[in-house]
Amino acid sequence: MGEIKQTFSHSKDLRLACRSGEFTGQTSAAIKGFTQANLVILPEDWANDFLLFAQRNPKPCPLLAVTNPGEFTPKTLAENSDLRTDLPRYRIWKQGELIAEPTEISDHWQDDFVSFLIGCSFTFESAMLRAGIPVRHIELGVNVPMYLTNLQCEPAGRFRGPQVVSMRPMTPSQAIHAVQITSRFPSVHGAPIHLGLPAQIGIVDLGTPDFGDPVPMKENEIPVFWACGVTPQAVIQKSKPPLVVTHSPGSMFVTDLKDDELTVG
């Protein structure tokens, strides 16, 4: 993400730049304050299983919106948006295999496609930064480190698989403050699910994340783990639906919601 120079002041402008093919980069640093979402698109046949899966796994899969079949505008998140074109980059999966990473999916669209918009940790990161908690991967301009765990998601229908977590190193007192802050964002993964003892959730080497980039940890810091919106991609690889479309990691759907609208308490 270090190479991103382009900055948008409104989500609409960023979506239009994606639609025209002008912007194909990572969204995290390209715009501030607007809620970004993970995307999972499934044919209707598989969509009900996934809806149940998300309901049973709200920490990794907090649903911000679910469209009707064939609908490509999640109106409650962004009027006049188009999920076929408004993300910088997509991933197309067949039988659990990644087969393409196009910048739009108009040619792949089906009338039975149901789209799931899932909360993303970028939302609480801005709240942490405002509270003076450093976020290492943002400081370094890299993607957050993510790890497969030995925690299994609650299965639903044909979906099953491991939970993926994102990790942010911080001091113990920052970790306590981060629990308080992120508890106020239940719709974007909420509070951490683990901290301090990575081996306990099956992570043997923090230096080699399964997704994203490694970040250094200081001697006075502990690793803090949040449920991660990349979990559905790990579950797709395991559950092998015939066809799935997702966002490409870091290339999110940028909504018109403001991050601060998602707080509670």
Place this chain on the structure above:
Amino acid sequence: MGEIKQTFSHSKDLRLACRSGEFTGQTSAAIKGFTQANLVILPEDWANDFLLFAQRNPKPCPLLAVTNPGEFTPKTLAENSDLRTDLPRYRIWKQGELIAEPTEISDHWQDDFVSFLIGCSFTFESAMLRAGIPVRHIELGVNVPMYLTNLQCEPAGRFRGPQVVSMRPMTPSQAIHAVQITSRFPSVHGAPIHLGLPAQIGIVDLGTPDFGDPVPMKENEIPVFWACGVTPQAVIQKSKPPLVVTHSPGSMFVTDLKDDELTVG
């Protein structure tokens, strides 16, 4: 505390049993649901310094009430109570030295005595237990382990000294939940101030607490530390006021407030 058999159903009954000399034990297990408080009594000359000290150190010294000079009934906490007789056991300190542990202080009372009632972690422990978080020292029937730290209180007037913390071992996910629960109790120490890395706050051996009793820690647990109402006693030893009266550790002033009245959020 394992020897306590007597149980009171209302705080008034427990206070009257202290007043008559019938009850001289530890209060924690003797009654449930009523807010218990730490007590610090100082002559007026030193009271203003301590008031400022508490204001600057709200985590270890959350004030539930402060009396007028000579007043021995903290009316907002307990009508008709008498701070001279209604605690099971007191400590009398001269020049920072503990000189006596009487069961009442009527003979020591002075017209210029100002009493400080300070929140106690017993309040949030019941909320943790109700939430399914085990509290080791309660399971074992011993006093909570407490440690002097290398964290200094913010000085005020003639008062200065180290922060004392209480420690509860728990799994990482229980620790996260405990942060959420205790954040809702700001008037009884609130969220933990540290976790996971005891050496960072100057604790070299968890097995030898400076106050209270040691408790075993399981392999899958981390130590979680809260600011502790015993801090004033450590500060008294350091700051050496001519005369101070406190409760004896574990023998608290039991108020008519219910623990659940102290929650926020």
